[in-house]
Amino acid sequence: MDSMMMDAMSKDMKMMPGMDMMDMSVLQECMDACSAAEQAATICSTQMMDDCSPMCMNCADMCHTMMRTMMRMQGMTPGAMMSMLDATIAMCQVCMSECMAHADESMACKMCAQACQACMDACMKMKDMMADAVAA
Amino acid sequence: MDSMMMDAMSKDMKMMPGMDMMDMSVLQECMDACSAAEQAATICSTQMMDDCSPMCMNCADMCHTMMRTMMRMQGMTPGAMMSMLDATIAMCQVCMSECMAHADESMACKMCAQACQACMDACMKMKDMMADAVAA
Amino acid sequence: MDSMMMDAMSKDMKMMPGMDMMDMSVLQECMDACSAAEQAATICSTQMMDDCSPMCMNCADMCHTMMRTMMRMQGMTPGAMMSMLDATIAMCQVCMSECMAHADESMACKMCAQACQACMDACMKMKDMMADAVAA
Amino acid sequence: MDSMMMDAMSKDMKMMPGMDMMDMSVLQECMDACSAAEQAATICSTQMMDDCSPMCMNCADMCHTMMRTMMRMQGMTPGAMMSMLDATIAMCQVCMSECMAHADESMACKMCAQACQACMDACMKMKDMMADAVAA
Numbered sequence: 001m002d003s004m005m006m007d008a009m010s011k012d013m014k015m016m017p018g019m020d021m022m023d024m025s026v027l028q029e030c031m032d033a034c035s036a037a038e039q040a041a042t043i044c045s046t047q048m049m050d051d052c053s054p055m056c057m058n059c060a061d062m063c064h065t066m067m068r069t070m071m072r073m074q075g076m077t078p079g080a081m082m083s084m085l086d087a088t089i090a091m092c093q094v095c096m097s098e099c100m101a102h103a104d105e106s107m108a109c110k111m112c113a114q115a116c117q118a119c120m121d122a123c124m125k126m127k128d129m130m131a132d133a134v135a136a
Numbered sequence: 137m138d139s140m141m142m143d144a145m146s147k148d149m150k151m152m153p154g155m156d157m158m159d160m161s162v163l164q165e166c167m168d169a170c171s172a173a174e175q176a177a178t179i180c181s182t183q184m185m186d187d188c189s190p191m192c193m194n195c196a197d198m199c200h201t202m203m204r205t206m207m208r209m210q211g212m213t214p215g216a217m218m219s220m221l222d223a224t225i226a227m228c229q230v231c232m233s234e235c236m237a238h239a240d241e242s243m244a245c246k247m248c249a250q251a252c253q254a255c256m257d258a259c260m261k262m263k264d265m266m267a268d269a270v271a272a
Numbered sequence: 273m274d275s276m277m278m279d280a281m282s283k284d285m286k287m288m289p290g291m292d293m294m295d296m297s298v299l300q301e302c303m304d305a306c307s308a309a310e311q312a313a314t315i316c317s318t319q320m321m322d323d324c325s326p327m328c329m330n331c332a333d334m335c336h337t338m339m340r341t342m343m344r345m346q347g348m349t350p351g352a353m354m355s356m357l358d359a360t361i362a363m364c365q366v367c368m369s370e371c372m373a374h375a376d377e378s379m380a381c382k383m384c385a386q387a388c389q390a391c392m393d394a395c396m397k398m399k400d401m402m403a404d405a406v407a408a
Numbered sequence: 409m410d411s412m413m414m415d416a417m418s419k420d421m422k423m424m425p426g427m428d429m430m431d432m433s434v435l436q437e438c439m440d441a442c443s444a445a446e447q448a449a450t451i452c453s454t455q456m457m458d459d460c461s462p463m464c465m466n467c468a469d470m471c472h473t474m475m476r477t478m479m480r481m482q483g484m485t486p487g488a489m490m491s492m493l494d495a496t497i498a499m500c501q502v503c504m505s506e507c508m509a510h511a512d513e514s515m516a517c518k519m520c521a522q523a524c525q526a527c528m529d530a531c532m533k534m535k536d537m538m539a540d541a542v543a544a
Contacts, residue, residue, distance in 0.1 A: 086222065
C-alpha cells in the first residue's frame with residue numbers, strides 16, 4: 001500500500017478512540033504483510049504438496065479478511081481488532097508449521113512459510129501498539 | 137448447506153483429532169448461520185445508514201472466511217478454529233450493536249442485527265462442542 | 273436467501289433503470305445457485321483429486337463475487353452485470369468439465385459438477401431476463 | 409508481488425497451452441494492478457461519498473477474484489480468463505466513472521479512480537498478450 005492511500009485512510013482512523021496515538025507505519029506494514037501472506041498462501045495452495053493446501057487456503061482467506069478490516073477501522077472496535085489479529089496469528093501459525101515441513105522440496109512452500117512468519121510478526125507488533133494506545 | 141454436501145465433507149472431518157465425536161448438525165448450523173450473516177450484512181452495508189456500513193462490511197468478510205474455513209477443517213487445528221470463532225463472535229457483536237440502533241428505521245439493519253445474533257449463537261455452540269470434544 | 277432479505281434488497285433494486293420490470297425470484301434463485309456453487313466448489317477443492325482443485329478454487333471465488341454483486345445492484349450497470357454473468361458461466365463451465373471427469377470416484381466432485389451446472393443455468397436465466405428488461 | 413513469488417508460480421504456468429510464450433512481467437503487473445485497485449476501492453467504499461460505495465465494493469471483490477485466479481492459472485482456460493478480464497474491466501469502468509465525479513472533493517475517490525484506470529489498462533494489456541499467445 002502506498003503512502004498516498006495511507007493518507008486517505010488515516011484521517012478516518014485518527015477519529016477512533018485511542019487511534020490518534022497510533023503509528024500509521026505499523027498499520028501499513030501489517031496490511032502489506034497480510035497481503036503478501038495471502039498471495040504466497042494462494043500460490044502455495046495450488047502446488048498440491050501433500051498436506052498443506054487446505055491450511056494455505058484457510059490462511060489466505062483469513063489474511064485477506066484481516067487486511068480488509070484494517071482498511072475499514074471505522075467499522076471496528078479495539079477489542080474486535082485484537083480478536084481478529086489473534087485469529088490471523090493462529091491461522092498463519094498452522095499454515096507456517098505445515099509449509100515449513102515441505103520447505104526443502106518446494107519453493108512455494110518455503111515462500112509461504114516465510115510470508116506467514118512475517119505476517120505473524122506484523123500482527124503481533126500491531127497488537128502491541130494497540131495495547132499501548134488503549135492503555136495510554 | 138444441504139445434507140449431501142455435509143456427507144461429502146464429513147468423511148475428511150472425522151479424521152481430525154477429536155472430530156470423530158462431533159455432532160455434524162452443529163457444524164452445519166454454524167456454516168449456515170455464517171452464510172446468512174454474510175448475506176444480511178452485505179445487503180445492509182449498501183443501505184447507507186449513518187454509521188453501520190463499515191461494520192457490516194467487516195462482519196460480512198469475517199463471516200465468509202469463517203464459513204469457508206469450516207468447509208476446510210483438514211486445514212485447521214482446534215486452537216486456530218477456536219480463535220477464528222472468537223473473532224467471528226467479536227465482529228458480529230460490533231455489527232449487531234450498531235445495526236440494532238437503526239433497527240426501527242431500516243428493515244435491512246433489523247435483519248442484519250438478527251442474523252449477527254444468530255451467527256454469534258451458532259459460533260458459541262460450535263465452541264462449546266469443540267471444547268467438549270477436545271476434553272473428552 | 274430468504275424472502276424477507278429479498279424484500280429489504282428489492283426496494284433499492286427497483287430504482288435501477290430497467291430493474292422495475294425484473295422478476296425478483298429469478299435474481300433470488302441466481303444468488304442461491306451462486307452460493308451453492310461456491311460451497312460445493314470449496315469443499316471439492318480440498319479433496320485433492322488429481323486436477324480439479326485450482327479450477328474449484330477459481331470457481332468458488334468467482335461465484336462468491338457474483339453473489340455479492342447481485343446483492344449490491346445499486347453499484348452496477350446492466351452491461352457490467354452481463355459481463356460478470358459471462359465470467360461466472362465461463363468459470364463454472366471449466367470447473368464442471370473437470371469435476372465431471374471425477375464424478376464416479378468422488379462424491380465431492382459429483383456435487384460440485386452439479387452445483388456448477390445449476391449455477392450456469394441460473395446465470396443464463398438471469399441474463400435472459402436482463403436482456404428482456406433492457407430491451408423493453 | 410515480488411519476483412521470487414513469480415518464479416514459484418511460473419513453472420506451473422508455463423505448462424498451460426500457449427502460456428510458454430507469455431511475458432510473465434505483464435502478468436505480474438496485472439496482478440499488482442488488481443491488488444492496488446482492490447485496496448483503493450475498499451478504502452473508498454468506506455468514505456460514504458454520495459453514490460460510489462456499492463460500485464467500489466463490487467469493484468474490490470471483482471479485482472480480488474481476478475488477482476486470485478491469475479495466481480491459479482492451472483485452474484483456468486484461455487477463454488475463461490478472457491471472460492474474467494472482461495468482467496474486471498467492466499466493473500472497474502463503472503467504479504472509475506462514479507469516483508471520477510467525486511475526485512475533486514475526495515482524495516479517496518481520486519485514488520480509487522486512478523487505480524481502477526490502471527487496472528483496466530493492465531487487464532487490456534493482459535488480454536492482448538493472451539490473444540497473441542493463442543494465435544501464435
